[in-house]
Amino acid sequence: MDAQIREIKRQFRMAMNGIVSTSMREKGMDYKINFGLTLPLIKRIAERYSPNAELAELLWKENIRESKILATLLYPAQELTPEIMQHWADTIVYREIADMCCMNLFDKVPFALDKALKWISSDNEMLRYTGFQLIARLAMTQNVFTAEVPICIMDIINTNAGSFSTTTLHAAINCVKRILQIDRPTALTIKTAIESWKNHSPLNKSIAEDIMDEFCFLYSEPIV
Template identity: 40%
Template sequence: MEQQQVQDTIKLIKRGFSLQMNGVASASMREKGIGGYLNWGIQLPALRNIAQQYGKDYDLAAALWKENVRECKILATLIMPAERMSSDLVDLWMEQTTTQEMAEYATFNLFQYTDSASLHAFAWIASDKTLEQICGFNLLSCLFRKGAEPDDRDINEFLDQAIAALADNSMAVRHAANNSLVAFADMGELQEKIVEAAMRKCM
């Protein structure tokens, strides 16, 4: 998509936001701390419908991500082709993510489909940054549910980090870590026993 066409498309998308604005949802999100961006309160199903109109488009997604608008950034995670997300670009988007909501959308809509998903997941669960930890454990949950089997070294690293995270000050980190343990245990009887044994050790 040409640069001018990208900018014209973004203007068109933003005009559409004003017609779909949900003032109650927007206010509720602000009260819950889902802020940092201009927020129209538009829900994910409506944004998915918008994304389907444009399909996968790298240039449009990259431009949308640069907008300081919640809905633009969510659309970016839906429109960006995962195969165009280099490891460095994933790192950049993660660095530019400032809310839990956006971290979760980026993970579930985009990061889990990138070639570097596993590498980023293990790097992030070892991070001291809350949003990176949330992304890392959520990313592992996605990968486990898709049947990705870590090797013994990665299993040990995962269990150590996840169990430690269960005592984290952040409820969101604890929740993400617990979900990843459940997703791993759900992979099979062996994985369930591994989690049970690891949990017993820390009691």
């Protein structure tokens, strides 16, 4: 396993893009090591290896951007436990890694929605962001939620929107817009939930108007 890790790091170094790495560092993504590899290139490296939980765990522990992304591609979803998923989520520092976890791994486990709903209720900003991104991903890939799920999400946004960072707020709104696209009955559930709180605060009113605009666009209803 150590030999594989060394070989993977060698491949990272061979493909290093210093310009991208520097640009990301200037934007605040201060990994211990960042080789600046593009996602397609990391995926090509992943294709050279069979899914392996032990290898993925070792890669995740490295404070190297590419190692963490590769870990999300190599961890077998059927072996991911709720405890390991929670540990990974708790140790995410940058939104890029949260996005990769949701896209490559977290959305493939049966307990993904339960985790995501807990995360968006958290006081931890990165967990909130990850939760909303994961729900948005599930809305795209599973395309089905019980009626209680959008109601729960809207209640959480209504209660906590004022404490969200700008990035998390955008993720929350995008999440709801993804759910709107599932089908009209689901969208109507969201519409009904919004109508009960859209006049609470200026921020909530703005959120409600944004989501209702999307609803009317998708389902060709006049904006009232």
